[in-house]
Amino acid sequence: MNPLRRPAWSPYVAGALLGIVIACSMALWGHRLSGAGAWQHLSGYLGRILVPDSLYWRAIVPTGITWDVWVIVGGVLGAFAASSLAGTFRIRTMPDRQWTDVFGPSRTKRFILAFLGSMLTEIAGGIAGGCTASLAVSGGAALVPAAFLFMAGMFAGGIPTAWLIYRRR
């Protein structure tokens, strides 16, 4: 079968290909791959109105349609192309499996918890100085100690949370 249409790629192969992309992005173009950065660069549009004298939005973080924002736009397009070619694109509002086993079928509940969870990751990414892509993987590829500390922290936070959610099964 044509690999461009095969719906599931080995995570080893997909990861290795991403490693090449990340190395090129860093070494050739000077940008770590980031998922969280885009939202920091967009936050100023609202933040500057809410806190007009904020040093953060005036001097620490740029506001604008930056490299990281275009990466996210590309990310949505890439996943759209990949799922369309594989025939797995489908509009849906709930996870395909497992979620309803523990949280029930409520869409409101899914949307509230998805909002809270993603808000937490963005705040935490700011605190740690990066996210899974920009700190753990890009920082890891540059062999920076913070990357490995961050991954250890991710498991130290994720394992007990998953245990609390799934302990009754």
Added chain:
Amino acid sequence: MDVLKPLLVGFCFGWLLQRAGLSRYDRIVNIFRLRDFAVMQFMLSALVVGALVLQLLAALGLAGAYPLPVTYVWGVLFGGVVFGAGMALSGFCPGTVAAGAGEGRLDYLIPGFLGLYVGAVIFGWLYPLVMPRLVALGNFGPITLAEALGVRPWLVTLIAWELVLIGFYWLERGVRRRA
């Protein structure tokens, strides 16, 4: 600014996350239940291949400067813990939200993106209150392991490859034994 390069980088990112199945709730949460290791297989493959290609590009004289993350021990660890909790709750991280949105998931596109935006605004508001003090704790600056250990980057890359390959071998053996 050149828009095509980041669009291309992002396109590959979204494509590869989607095909590796990391745009799925169960895949992300099950790494924390130690039941599905695709997240680690994907991340560590990207990490070691990325390290090797970075070294190669540097050896060929093709590598320019890129910003290194700063190692401030307590802030990075604390951020990591909260990040992991958020991932286990929602089943995604800031990158995979984009991939999930692209394959038609409205729980990624609407509350996912909104949560990231609100989180970024809250972080900006918290920044002056928290970050200057947190970043000062155990701060080693933008160092690499090679600099910290006083060895060549190639040696650290080699050791990372060995550890990751041993880990993958052990993982695959365990998976086969269980099946």
